[in-house]
Structure formats: structure tokens, C-alpha cells
Amino acid sequence: MTSFQSVAVIGAGAWGTALATVAARAGRTVTLCARNTEHAGRIAASRENPRLPGVPLSHDIVVTSELALAARADVLLIATPAQHLRGAVNALGLHLTKPVPVIACAKGIEHGTHKFMTDVIAEAAPHSLPAILSGPSFADDVARSLPTAVTLAAKDEQIASALVQALGSPTFRPYHSTDVRGVEIGGAAKNVLAIAVGIAVGRKLGASAQAALTTRGFAELARFGRALGARSETLAGLSGLGDLILTCSSPQSRNFALGLALGRGEAPPAGKLAEGESTAPVLIELASSQNIEMPVSEAVAAILSGKSTIDAAISGLLTRPFKAEE
Numbered sequence: 001m002t003s004f005q006s007v008a009v010i011g012a013g014a015w016g017t018a019l020a021t022v023a024a025r026a027g028r029t030v031t032l033c034a035r036n037t038e039h040a041g042r043i044a045a046s047r048e049n050p051r052l053p054g055v056p057l058s059h060d061i062v063v064t065s066e067l068a069l070a071a072r073a074d075v076l077l078i079a080t081p082a083q084h085l086r087g088a089v090n091a092l093g094l095h096l097t098k099p100v101p102v103i104a105c106a107k108g109i110e111h112g113t114h115k116f117m118t119d120v121i122a123e124a125a126p127h128s129l130p131a132i133l134s135g136p137s138f139a140d141d142v143a144r145s146l147p148t149a150v151t152l153a154a155k156d157e158q159i160a161s162a163l164v165q166a167l168g169s170p171t172f173r174p175y176h177s178t179d180v181r182g183v184e185i186g187g188a189a190k191n192v193l194a195i196a197v198g199i200a201v202g203r204k205l206g207a208s209a210q211a212a213l214t215t216r217g218f219a220e221l222a223r224f225g226r227a228l229g230a231r232s233e234t235l236a237g238l239s240g241l242g243d244l245i246l247t248c249s250s251p252q253s254r255n256f257a258l259g260l261a262l263g264r265g266e267a268p269p270a271g272k273l274a275e276g277e278s279t280a281p282v283l284i285e286l287a288s289s290q291n292i293e294m295p296v297s298e299a300v301a302a303i304l305s306g307k308s309t310i311d312a313a314i315s316g317l318l319t320r321p322f323k324a325e326e
């Protein structure tokens with residue numbers, strides 16, 4: 001018997017809708033909260049979200065745009081894009097009457113403040129219990145009940161474990177952790193690295209280059225994570241290496257797809273959120289402020305900002321001095 005019976009998901013995009021489905025499958029009472037009344041009305045009427053086409057929404061899920069209604073739940077999941085998480089939690093905080101777990105489901109780092117998602121939650125809703133959910137999980141796979149495993153971290157192990165009990169099912173297996181920082185670093189950094197690997201694939205650099213770039217990407221993700229206090233096991237777990245493998249190998253990833261288009265010299269897919277685009281500049285600012293070398297992420301940031309061409313960035317990476325593997 002879980003202590004968390006009701007769940008509300010804030011943000012009715014692809015991921016929020018998939019997570020609402022997950023919570024319903026786990027037997028929770030679920031509210032899905034869209035920011036826009038019209039959008040909520042359309043999903044409620046059609047029982048399908050255009051951002052997750054072809055996946056029928058269970059009739060048990062209440063769809064609303066009223067934050068006050070959502071705020072009554074025992075657990076809140078925030079599934080907006082990372083740069084909108086503070087605004088969403090600020091608005092939600094006005095309606096919170098008890099110290100409930102607020103789980104960040106976005107993958108990114110806040111611009112300007114350089115804050116990770118749970119730090120943003122702690123600031124915007126000081127009486128909440130921040131947590132993070134991240135790992136290899138495409139919304140479409142999750143919503144279609146294909147088997148998925150993720151990591152769910154909170155500072156308090158009992159809370160993390162209770163949240164896993166509340167959301168887990170045979171086809172959605174969350175593993176609990178107290179390494180909040182490790183989990184959020186993996187989710188944020190892998191998106192930037194997936195753009196790099198997408199570019200290499202788009203440039204037809206070959207399967208060996210794809211494997212090498214993914215591995216060297218992991219080396220810099222792990223270097224960054226360890227310097228910021230993350231545990232090595234977390235970085236090599238679902239939310240780090242696991243999600244990196246997924247997003248660096250599949251065009252189903254919007255970040256990989258963005259890289260692929262850039263590498264081919266095509267226009268990026270329109271209207272698709274690729275979080276790595278906004279994470280890249282803030283990730284390298286943070287890394288440079290801590291003297292952490294992240295050459296692959298730096299190359300991605302330079303290409304996205306127009307400071308480097310793709311060919312110059314590739315050549316820059318390939319002509320770095322030889323060194324010991326670490």
C-alpha cells in the first residue's frame with residue numbers, strides 16, 4: 001500500500017502525458033494539468049494528445065488547466081521544458097498547502113542561474129520535497145507500455161522508495177536513489193552529447209566514430225558529474241550511461257535528430273523540443289567555471305551558436321593532442 005495515492009502531472013506535452021499514463025497504470029488517481037484551457041479541453045474531449053499521437057489516454061485521467069486542482073495531489077510531477085520549470089513551480093507553489101514531493105521530469109540546467117532542476121524546485125516551492133526522475137525512456141515507448149527503466153532520486157531514501165512504489169509497474173520500473181545531483185546531471189548532459197553524435201552520423205563518419213564519440217561523451221559527462229559530487233555508479237547507471245546510449249543511437253531522439261539534420265546540412269525538424277540546444281551553453285559555462293574539460297559539449301555549443309562550422313569542430317576534436325584514456 002503506497003502512502004501516495006494521487007498524482008498530478010504539470011505539463012501536458014508528450015512526456016507529461018506518458019507519465020500520467022504510467023501513474024494510472026500503477027493504480028494512482030491521476031490529474032494531467034495543461035497550462036492552456038483550450039489544450040486541456042481538446043485532450044479531455046478527444047482522449048488523445050496531439051503531442052503524443054496514436055496513444056489513447058485512459059478515461060480515469062482527469063485533464064484540467066486548473067493548478068489549484070492539481071496541487072491537491074499527494075505527488076506532483078513537473079514535465080514542462082527545463083527552462084519553464086521555475087515558472088510552473090512558482091505558479092503551483094501558490095496552491096500548495098502541505099509539504100508534498102515535487103518530482104522534476106525535465107532534463108536540463110536553468111539559464112542564467114546555472115541551477116539544476118531540483119534546486120529550482122527547492123527555491124520556487126521551499127516547503128516541497130524535491131525529487132528527480134530520469135533515464136532512458138521515450139514518451140512514446142512509455143505510453144505504449146513498452147518496458148522501461150528509470151532512476152528516481154530524492155535526498156531521503158524512504159521518500160524515493162515510496163515514490164517508486166507509487167509509480168512503478170511491470171512495464172515502468174523506477175530504481176530509487178539518493179544521488180539527486182548524479183541523476184540530474186546525466187539527464188541534462190546526455191542531450192548535448194546526443195546532438196554531437198547525431199551530427200557525426202549525419203556527416204556519415206561511420207559506426208566506429210559513433211561509438212567513439214558516445215564513449216568520449218560519456219567520459220566528459222562522468223568527469224563533470226564527479227566534479228560536482230555525483231556518484232560514479234549513478235553516472236554509469238540508467239540516468240547517465242543508459243540514457244546516453246538511447247539518445248546517441250536513435251533518430252527517435254529529438255536531440256539526435258537535430259544533430260542528424262545539422263550534420264546532413266538540412267533544416268532542423270520544426271516545432272520539436274531539443275533540450276540539448278538550451279543546455280549546451282549553460283553546461284559549458286558551468287564546466288568552464290569549474291575547470292572541467294568538455295570538448296565534445298564545447299564543440300556542440302560552438303556549432304549551435306554559429307561560432308564554429310561543423311567541419312572545423314570535427315577537425316578540432318580529431319586533432320586534439322593524444323593523451324591517456326580516463
Ligand SMILES: NC(=O)C1=CN([C@@H]2O[C@H](COP(=O)(O)OP(=O)(O)OC[C@H]3O[C@@H](n4cnc5c(N)ncnc54)[C@H](OP(=O)(O)O)[C@@H]3O)[C@@H](O)[C@H]2O)C=CC1
Binds near residue numbers: 011
Ligand atoms: N518526450 C520524451 O520522450 C521525454 C521528455 N523528457 C523531458 O520532458 C520535458 C518536456 O518534454 P516533452 O513533454 O517531450 O515536450 P513537449 O514539447 O512535448 O511538451 C512540452 C509541454 O510543456 C508545456 N509547458 C511549457 N511551459 C509550461 C508551463 N509554464 N506550465 C505548464 N506547461 C508548460 C507545453 O505547453 P503548451 O502545449 O501549452 O506549449 C507543452 O505541452 C523536457 O525536459 C524533456 O527533455 C524526458 C524524458 C522523455
Ligand SMILES: O=C(CO)COP(=O)(O)O
Binds near residue numbers: 135136139247254274
Ligand atoms: O530523454 C529522452 C529519452 O530518455 C527523450 O530524448 P529526446 O528529448 O532527445 O527526444
